[in-house]
Every structure is written in structure tokens, then in C-alpha cells.
Amino acid sequence: MKESQISDALRESMNAVRLSPALRARALCAMRGSEERRPKMKRKFSAALAFALVGVLVVAVALAVANRKGVLDFLSYSEATLPENAGDYVQTDIASDERDGLHAVVREVVYDGHRLWATVDINMDGEKPLLTGLDYGLDDEEKWVWLRHDESETDDRTILDVYRAEGYTDAYYIVANAYDESDEQDTSCEVHLQDDGTLTFYESIAFEQEKAEREITVSVRAFKFEEKDGEMVVSQNPSAEMKLRFTAKASAVDDEETIVSVEPVEYESIGVRVDRVTMTAKPLEMDYAIEYTVVDAEKFAQTDDGLWFEFIDPNSTETEPYAQRLKDGFSRRGEVTPMDDTHYRQTGTLSLDEKADCYTLRAYECWEKRRFDTHEIRMKKAEKKQGAPRAAKNRRAGSAFWL
Secondary structure: OOHHHHHHHHHHHOOOOOOOHHHHHHHHHHHHHHHHHOHHHHHHHHHHHHHHHHHHHHHHHHHHHHHOOOHHHHHOOOOOOOOOOHHHHOEEEEEEEEEOOEEEEEEEEEEOOOEEEEEEEEEEOOOOEEEEEOOOOOOOOOEHHHHHOOOOOOOOOEHHHHHHHOOOOEEEEEEEEEEOOOOOEEEEEEEEEOOOOOEEEEEEEEEOOOOOEEEEEEEEEEEEEEEEOOEEEEOOOOOEEEEEEEEEEOOOOOOOOEEEEOOOEEEHHHOEEEEEEEEEEOOOEEEEEEEEEEOOHHHHHHHOOOEEEEEEOOOOOOOOHHHHEOOEOOOOOEEEEEOOOOEEEEEEEEEHHHOOOEEEEEEEEOOOOEEEEEEEEEEEEOOOOOOOOOOOOOOEEOHHHOO
16 A cells, blocks of 8 residues: 555544544643754754654554444444444444533444444543443442453452542543434443543434434533542532534445245234234344234233244254344344234344244243244245334333343
8 A cells, every 4th residue: 555545544544533632732742842852853853753753643543543442342242243244334423522621422323214323432621530421430339340341351449449549630420312302212321431531332222213314412411520528429510511413314225125924824822823024124133023913812811911922043952942042133122012902013123144034933921931832934025115113102122131
């Protein structure tokens, strides 16, 4: 690669980089200090020296940013398989703002029209501030490695121990959440303290409605920790707050094929007929919908309103029933919605690599974990494109965690 190409690539990769004021100040001081210590060489070498120092800084920052966990890193914690082209769906350099010493960057977003995954980086001005969020406080319980999400570390200290021992000058509790004011949503969130002190929020949101575009607001507030009676407590009023806004646009899938079941299948032992199974490929996972009808109310009553259908591997050698399931999608969520007294719809996601021409579907009752009928569901290409239907209001959610 030519030097000009390297330079162009560096500039492009650094477009989304936001230096913290402290890092910027240290870099500039280092550059000025080097020049002042070599006054005789200034005219001859200052440009080269400055370029070299900037180059070192660029590389250092690039490495720091590259090492920050992004959307795909958080998704990789799931058992679902990332497609090889997953990076194509990651949108970067989304939005940023700076206010009252609070710096926020929406660094990455993946949006498929129904679900949104995002990473938001937070920094605070100051000599050496420590940032926490969610369940991580400054007390005698929360471990430092939990905030760092580094299982390789053997550090047994609490966050409070590290705060007092490592020369931190301030501590802030950060609250950040993304939402669409015009839609209901179900959100899960994690935080990760990066090597450079950046606090990264990872948000996974499932919206009720499916939209090709939606306006997203990210609210960020910083609350300072104060020491009172020997304890670190969070102030009631935020030291700084802001709202970032951006338009999320659904990523198109090259092969968003919808497949449907060939014919209805009776589940005699529980008095249910599965009328239709629909599978639709999305950028990172597959949506599914199972529509079924109660044909025998007495038999159906034995499920105690806890019927769930699980996709299983018929060739699995696992002895535990839950271990025989196909891999969930990254959303790891499911819900059952009654359409009327006898018609129901179960929706959820599967990993993209679980796409098949035939599925094995087993019924079970989630309360006592009783398994019932198991049947093969043969699939075919849908005559016309239609995604898995969306439920208006979920009745039983989070079913992906039922065993």
C-alpha cells in the first residue's frame, strides 16, 4: 500500500475518533515540551517531530478505539452465530455532543427495522475521572473486573478499592438510554469500562412496531459521587446532561427470503393445531412466527396457559431437553400473544445459521417443564414476501429463558 493510501485510510478510520480533553491536552503538552527541550533543532526538525508525535498519537488513539468493544463484540457473547458479513450492517459515526464536561458519542448502530443494537461511549472532563453505570456503584460489593468485563483478570478488588488506590480524582454515575418516543420498546443494557477510561453502554432494543426509519433519542446524564459519612453516594442532581438524536435506517438484507410451513400440523396431546410457521431472514438473525389454534380446550388446559414451542435438533445427543434446542437469535426474546379465545401467535428469533427446509418443533409447558408432542414442520418459499407478524401486545415475554 502506498503512503498516500495509508494516509487516506488513517484519516477515514479516524473520522469517528473523539479525543478526550485530557488526552488532547497531554498530547499537545508533550509536543510543546519536546520542541522546547530542543530549541536549536526547532527550525530543522519541528515539523518532522510534530508529524511523528501526531503519528504516534493517531496510532495510540486508533488502537484504543479499535480495542473498544463494539456492537459485534457484545453480540458475540451470545450463542448465536454472527454472519460473515455482519460488519456490513454496522453503521458508525452516528452522533456526538459535548456539554458541561460531558462527552457522548453514539459510535455504532445496527438496525433491522424492528430491533436496534447500539454502543454509546461516555467520557467526562477532569484529570482522572472514574465512570460507572447500571448496577455498578462505589461500595464494598461491586468488583472491579465486573465493570471491566475482563474474565482474564484476577484482581479481586472492588470498584471502590480501585477508585481510592489508583489516583482517581472524581467519580460519576452515568445514566444513558436510547428510545423512540413514538413506539413502545423492550430494552436490555450493559456497560463496559474501556482501557482508556471510556464508559461504553451497549443497548439492545426490540420495538413493538416495524419501521424502515425511526427517530432515536439518546438521553445521557452524569451524576457525581460524593463522600458522606464515609460512604460514596450519588448526588441527586445531574452534573451534566444532554440528548443526542439521530435517524436509524434499517439495513437491507441481500437475501431476505421468507419461508412458510407447507401444511398445518396437529399436536393431539395438547389439543392444538399449528396452522402456520413463518421464517424471515434479517441482517443478524431470523424472525419466526408460529400461529396456532386451540382445537380441544380440555387438553389445552393442561398447559396452564404456559404452552411454548421450541425448535430442537432431532439428532442432538444432549440429555437435557433445553440443550437440544436450536440456537436463539441475538435478541434472545420470545412472546406469546392471544389473538382471540382460540388463536395464538408465538414470535421469536433464531440464529441465521439455523435456516433449514424442515424444522422439528416440540411443545412443552413452561411452568413444570413438561414436554409433549414433537413434529416435523416442512417449509417452502413464500409466494409473496411477508415477514413474521408483529404482536400488538405481548402476553408472555422473555420465553427464550424458559427451560
